[in-house]
Amino acid sequence: MPKKKTNNSRPSNAGRLSFPDDERLHPWLSLLLEGYYIVDKGIAAAIEKEQKNGRKPACGRGCSSCCKTHKDIPVYPLELTGISWYAAEKISGPQREVLRENLRQSGKDDPCPFLIEKACSIHPVRPMACRQFNVFGNPCEEGEDPYYTRRGDVLSPVKKHVDQAFFIMLPFYGVEKESERVRVIETGAFHRMVRELHSCNWKSLAEKMRDSD
Ligand code: SF4
Ligand code: SF4
Structure with a gap:
């Protein structure tokens, strides 16, 4: 998925993205950012290992055909909360107008509405699925989904890190006790909450953005 410098944020000492004021207001945001930090660390380590081999x-700035091709991107409720917050409160200027229009018109067969000028407009809070999708070798052809055309070039998710991330995020869903979180992860029960990015009601986010202007 396309790589882009983050904005409106800063890395904390530990290297994770940090929005101190917003995290004080929204405790769920710390769970989300902590989870993403763990996933990103796992991905970076896995990529480094492959590079040593x-x-x-192949993924890089401006490379974004995956964001147009993929129509079944899984996204969890906490991630949707993060996306809505970021879009409504952190995106400004001309990009905000473009995004609102994308969201207003977004249909199931369209490119991801958050793709603007070949970059992810919600990059700091893009879903875990986007973070994990990394390809080696050649960049994807227009319309190619390398998961089907060359599975061996697609980075395999690092389950250990993904499970750790979900472990941290589960209190958002009311699962607080550590033993219960372990059980929920082992059974995979939380996957029942997953949505598909293209089928979300983005028109309501466009309205929320308009209302908060
Ligand atoms: S190489 Fe493929 S998966 Fe990677 S950023 Fe480019 S289009 Fe997306
Ligand atoms: S959220 Fe959309 S634009 Fe951003 S990386 Fe994922 S598919 Fe691409």
Whole structure:
């Protein structure tokens, strides 16, 4: 998925993205950012390992055909909360207008509405699925989904880190006790909450953005 510098945020000392004022207001945001930090660390380690084996990452800035091709991107309720917050409160200027229009018109067969000028407009809070989708070798052809055309070039998710991330995020869903969180992760029960990015009601987010202007 396309790489872009983050804005409106700063890395904390530990290297995770940090929005101190917003995190004080929204405790769920810390769970989300902490989870993403763990996933990102796992991905970085997995990519480094592949590079040591001579594999060349294909994903880079401006490379974004995956954001137009993929129509089944899984997204969890906490992630949707993060996306709505970021879009409504952190995106400004001309990009805000473009995003609102994308969200207003977004249909199931369209490119991801958050793709603006070949970059992810919600990059700091893009879903875990987008963070994990990394390809080696050649960049994807227009319309290619390498998961089907060359599975061996797609980075395999690091389950240990993904499970750790879900463990941290579960209190958002009311699952607080550690033993209960472990059980929920082992059974995979939380996957029942997953949504599909393209089928979300983005028109209501466009309205929320308009209302908060
Ligand atoms: S190489 Fe493929 S998966 Fe990677 S950023 Fe480019 S289009 Fe997306
Ligand atoms: S949220 Fe959309 S634009 Fe951003 S990386 Fe994912 S598919 Fe691409």
